[in-house]
Amino acid sequence: MSYTENGEFSFSHENIQQDFSLLTSALDASISGIIITDNQLPDNPIIYCNRAFELMTGYIRKEIIGHNCRFLQREDRNQQVREKLREDISAGKHSIVEIRNYKKDGTLFWNELYVSPIKNKDGVTTHFIGVQNDVTRRKKAEQELERERELIEKKVIERTERLKASQDYMDSIVQTVRESLIVLDRDYRVLSVNEHFLRTFKVNKAETEGKLLYELGNGQWNIEALKELLEKVLPTNNPVLDFEVEHDFPHIGNKLMLLNAHRIELEGEYKDRILLAIEDITDRRAIERRKDDFLSIASHELKTPLTTIKGYIQMMNRFMPDTATDKFKEIVAKTGQFVERLSNLISELLDVSRIQTGNMELHRKMFDFDEMINETVDGIQSASKTHQIIIKGTKLGNYYGDESHLIQVINNLLSNAIKYAPNTETVELHKSLVSDFLKVSVIDKGMGISHDEQKKIFERFYRVSEIQTKYPGMGIGLYVCDQIIKNHGGTLWVDSEKGKGSNFSFTLPLKERAEND
Numbered sequence: 001m002s003y004t005e006n007g008e009f010s011f012s013h014e015n016i017q018q019d020f021s022l023l024t025s026a027l028d029a030s031i032s033g034i035i036i037t038d039n040q041l042p043d044n045p046i047i048y049c050n051r052a053f054e055l056m057t058g059y060i061r062k063e064i065i066g067h068n069c070r071f072l073q074r075e076d077r078n079q080q081v082r083e084k085l086r087e088d089i090s091a092g093k094h095s096i097v098e099i100r101n102y103k104k105d106g107t108l109f110w111n112e113l114y115v116s117p118i119k120n121k122d123g124v125t126t127h128f129i130g131v132q133n134d135v136t137r138r139k140k141a142e143q144e145l146e147r148e149r150e151l152i153e154k155k156v157i158e159r160t161e162r163l164k165a166s167q168d169y170m171d172s173i174v175q176t177v178r179e180s181l182i183v184l185d186r187d188y189r190v191l192s193v194n195e196h197f198l199r200t201f202k203v204n205k206a207e208t209e210g211k212l213l214y215e216l217g218n219g220q221w222n223i224e225a226l227k228e229l230l231e232k233v234l235p236t237n238n239p240v241l242d243f244e245v246e247h248d249f250p251h252i253g254n255k256l257m258l259l260n261a262h263r264i265e266l267e268g269e270y271k272d273r274i275l276l277a278i279e280d281i282t283d284r285r286a287i288e289r290r291k292d293d294f295l296s297i298a299s300h301e302l303k304t305p306l307t308t309i310k311g312y313i314q315m316m317n318r319f320m321p322d323t324a325t326d327k328f329k330e331i332v333a334k335t336g337q338f339v340e341r342l343s344n345l346i347s348e349l350l351d352v353s354r355i356q357t358g359n360m361e362l363h364r365k366m367f368d369f370d371e372m373i374n375e376t377v378d379g380i381q382s383a384s385k386t387h388q389i390i391i392k393g394t395k396l397g398n399y400y401g402d403e404s405h406l407i408q409v410i411n412n413l414l415s416n417a418i419k420y421a422p423n424t425e426t427v428e429l430h431k432s433l434v435s436d437f438l439k440v441s442v443i444d445k446g447m448g449i450s451h452d453e454q455k456k457i458f459e460r461f462y463r464v465s466e467i468q469t470k471y472p473g474m475g476i477g478l479y480v481c482d483q484i485i486k487n488h489g490g491t492l493w494v495d496s497e498k499g500k501g502s503n504f505s506f507t508l509p510l511k512e513r514a515e516n517d
């Protein structure tokens with residue numbers, strides 16, 4: 001074989017045989033499968049195949065030569081690429097297709113097939129050369145990639161739909177809630193408001209949406225303290241709770257509004273949004289005030305005739321004739337006791353109304369705390385036949401505070417301990433000095449208080465529901481105690497387990513004593 005002047009190669013007649021076998025071994029060395037078909041014979045049979053073709057297809061030479069190449073497709077004949085192949089070939093052009101072929105053992109392989117026609121000098125296609133490469137692995141990777149892409153696309157669509165659904169869901173809640181709601185972006189600009197908001201503030205969407213919260217109306221929300229709280233909502237996820245705004249609002253006049261703000265999050269989206277809920281509590285507060293006023297007036301009105309009755313009972317005792325029967329004496333004594341109880345209840349009610357109106361005054365003076373405790377315990381002990389009160393702990397010394405108020409606290413805690421521990425015999429009062437505080441604990445082994453109820457029992461008029469009918473009381477005692485301790489700069493709390501008993505403790509700062517000793 002040699003090259004001509006213009007770069008083509010040609011066979012020399014002398015050693016044509018040698019050149020031919022050289023070419024054959026070159027073709028056999030190729031890693032691509034190569035075949036030659038003879039287009040001039042019927043059904044365009046394969047007249048040559050190289051070694052790589054045998055390896056690629058699993059067929060051996062004698063099973064290949066003489067066959068049309070369609071055997072590689074087996075029954076899988078409806079491949080569109082065959083159409084393209086046919087068109088190219090009949091137009092005398094070369095063609096490249098990726099076609100599904102099958103090995104002798106039936107396994108599918110993707111064949112990247114290059115077919116090139118060979119023409120004689122008259123332009124008639126005499127042969128075809130087919131070069132094939134097994135691209136199954138690449139094809140598989142491509143298909144997997146495609147599948148992955150489709151999957152991701154499907155997921156994105158699903159997620160978008162889900163988000164849309166949850167946003168619609170949220171929108172419908174926002175619109176249904178009977179409270180004014182504003183959704184703010186991270187710059188405190190109003191993204192949306194609900195119908196209730198528009199109705200309450202007598203405004204329209206155009207005046208509201210897109211505006212800064214602080215620009216709304218006549219600047220009603222432009223409050224430094226509110227700004228500070230709102231700025232913390234997004235970065236710290238700390239909500240704004242029960243922030244009160246009293247303001248002369250445009251269109252609706254003077255109102256008291258209660259604000260609550262939370263960060264909203266929808267499946268990890270919209271993290272940078274704030275939901276601001278505004279409740280008009282003007283009427284509620286007015287009703288509460290009226291109720292407090294009523295409480296105050298009623299207890300005052302009750303107290304006056306009661307004081308007179310108390311005076312008459314004292315007089316009855318003083319002027320009791322010697323001839324009076326024991327029965328009569330007992331009736332007068334009982335009347336005195338019940339009037340005293342009534343008087344205490346009314347005093348408690350008065351305390352509540354004083355706390356409500358901020359009129360609970362402290363009358364501080366120096367007194368002996370231990371003596372005060374001893375006397376109070378003695379008083380309760382003499383009235384209780386069922387329980388023994390045991391005082392433990394250290395001496396507390398003098399204290400500068402409102403003695404009668406603190407007596408009230410000890411009284412209340414001890415009476416409760418006895419009342420709510422009916423099947424026990426002892427109640428303990430423990431005194432200690434902790435750092436610069438004095439601490440008193442009243443411990444019973446009674447019915448205890450569940451965790452949920454523990455938070456509520458210090459609210460006024462709150463009583464644990466299951467005991468309401470069994471034990472007398474108004475649910476005021478602990479509320480008043482809490483206020484008294486707070487007024488002294490201390491804290492009152494409970495540790496309790498349902499069914500096991502309760503430990504009510506309070507601390508009072510000793511600072512006052514040091515300053516005044």
Ligand code: ADP
Nearest residue numbers: 416417420457463464473474475476477478502
């Ligand atoms: P009252 O005793 O008049 O109901 P309080 O304010 O003193 O009102 O107490 C509130 C509630 O707390 C009581 O109704 C009771 O349910 C609960 N409670 C108070 N002290 C105890 C205690 N030592 N053990 C169990 N429950 C208690």
